[in-house]
Amino acid sequence: MKATQLAFVLLMIGSGTAGAVAMPDQSQLQVSKATPTFTPPAESALPDNAFGQQVREGHALFVDTRRLMPEAVGNGMNCSNCHLDQGRLAFSAPLWGAYPMYPAYRKKNDKVNTFAERIQGCFEFSMNGTPPAADSPQMKALSVYAYWLSTQAPTGVEIAGRGYPEVAQPQGGYDFARGLQVYREHCALCHGDDGQGQQVAGEYVMPPLWGKDSYNWGAGMHRINTAASFIKHNMPLGKPGSLSDQQAWDVAAWINRHERPQDPRLVDGSVEKTRLKFHANDGVNLYGQHVDGVLVGQGTAP
Numbered sequence: 001m002k003a004t005q006l007a008f009v010l011l012m013i014g015s016g017t018a019g020a021v022a023m024p025d026q027s028q029l030q031v032s033k034a035t036p037t038f039t040p041p042a043e044s045a046l047p048d049n050a051f052g053q054q055v056r057e058g059h060a061l062f063v064d065t066r067r068l069m070p071e072a073v074g075n076g077m078n079c080s081n082c083h084l085d086q087g088r089l090a091f092s093a094p095l096w097g098a099y100p101m102y103p104a105y106r107k108k109n110d111k112v113n114t115f116a117e118r119i120q121g122c123f124e125f126s127m128n129g130t131p132p133a134a135d136s137p138q139m140k141a142l143s144v145y146a147y148w149l150s151t152q153a154p155t156g157v158e159i160a161g162r163g164y165p166e167v168a169q170p171q172g173g174y175d176f177a178r179g180l181q182v183y184r185e186h187c188a189l190c191h192g193d194d195g196q197g198q199q200v201a202g203e204y205v206m207p208p209l210w211g212k213d214s215y216n217w218g219a220g221m222h223r224i225n226t227a228a229s230f231i232k233h234n235m236p237l238g239k240p241g242s243l244s245d246q247q248a249w250d251v252a253a254w255i256n257r258h259e260r261p262q263d264p265r266l267v268d269g270s271v272e273k274t275r276l277k278f279h280a281n282d283g284v285n286l287y288g289q290h291v292d293g294v295l296v297g298q299g300t301a302p
């Protein structure tokens with residue numbers, strides 16, 4: 001089956017499994033593409049006092065998460081790998097676009113989430129780890145950092161630049177072979193031929209895109225649509241917006257057909273049950289589907 005046909009079948013399966021009531025996507029933000037005007041404060045503006053100290057700590061945890069919080073991080077990632085320029089960059093889910101929008105209801109866990117709970121979600125899935133407690137010193141520092149970046153932003157009003165604005169699925173869907181081509185030409189130089197990133201002295205200097213040190217099957221980035229949005233606006237690093245929508249979708253599909261750590265919400269040890277419960281209505285994704293006869297979503301050994 002061609003990828004484009006597969007995408008269609010996925011859509012059909014996706015809409016069928018929830019029964020009569022089609023659930024909306026579980027966690028995706030719908031954000032605007034309006035030109036960002038908000039500017040977070042400069043680091044030089046930080047006061048040299050107890051508050052400034054907390055901001056600096058939060059910043060350090062955000063950019064050096066794996067090294068500073070080994071007990072909470074189960075892969076090779078730092079927060080700033082997906083929230084670029086230290087959580088400051090527009091269209092890269094900047095912290096200043098997020099902080100003023102919480103508490104907020106999230107379909108993903110079906111409750112109103114505080115900002116700390118939202119961050120815990122990224123620890124559990126994107127970092128494949130064990131979230132720190134909401135009242136832990138680390139969570140406090142991360143929240144203080146996000147609060148400071150949001151200085152003078154309005155609360156409860158979405159500001160331009162939040163999230164990764166949607167890149168609509170191209171007419172013909174996506175294609176793995178084309179995705180591999182894009183990958184070789186535009187990504188492999190940094191992320192490696194095998195998607196494993198690059199390490200220097202045991203630390204990643206280029207993050208992995210799949211495998212045991214990548215985001216897990218429960219992470220937002222496992223959705224092809226979310227990865228395509230991130231990629232279109234942020235990759236190749238230094239050349240944002242240079243790929244066509246089609247290229248972004250093709251390479252996102254190529255990345256997200258590869259194995260990564262299991263979804264920690266795994267139901268009864270069954271990929272099929274987990275697909276029905278958590279993935280059938282979660283954007284465009286391959287979890288629990290067969291690609292070239294192989295079941296996707298089996299997870300990697302830790």
Ligand code: HEC
Pocket residue numbers: 027028029062065077078079080081082083093095097098099101118119122123126127142162163164215219220221226
């Ligand atoms: C593998 C990529 C990845 C990593 C690593 C990652 N995140 Fe995220 N993060 C995402 C995605 C994807 C979203 C959802 C964006 C959307 O829904 O459009 C998100 C959303 C968020 C949001 C909410 C954004 C909003 O506007 O509501 C916050 C806050 C956040 N992440 C913080 C963190 C923190 C703190 C860390 C490190 C502990 C982290 N993230 C690590 C990918 C990642």
Ligand code: HEC
Pocket residue numbers: 080081082084085182183186187188189190191205206207208209214215221227230231235236237238243251252
């Ligand atoms: C010049 C080097 C470079 C190139 C080329 C590049 N990336 Fe990246 N990529 C990075 C770096 C570095 C990060 C982490 C950013 C940070 O920490 O500031 C990243 C982050 C990512 C992430 C989120 C983090 C993760 O590991 O999951 C994805 C997904 C990604 N890149 C995909 C791509 C794709 C797809 C291409 C090709 C279209 C590409 N990159 C090309 C350097 C590069």
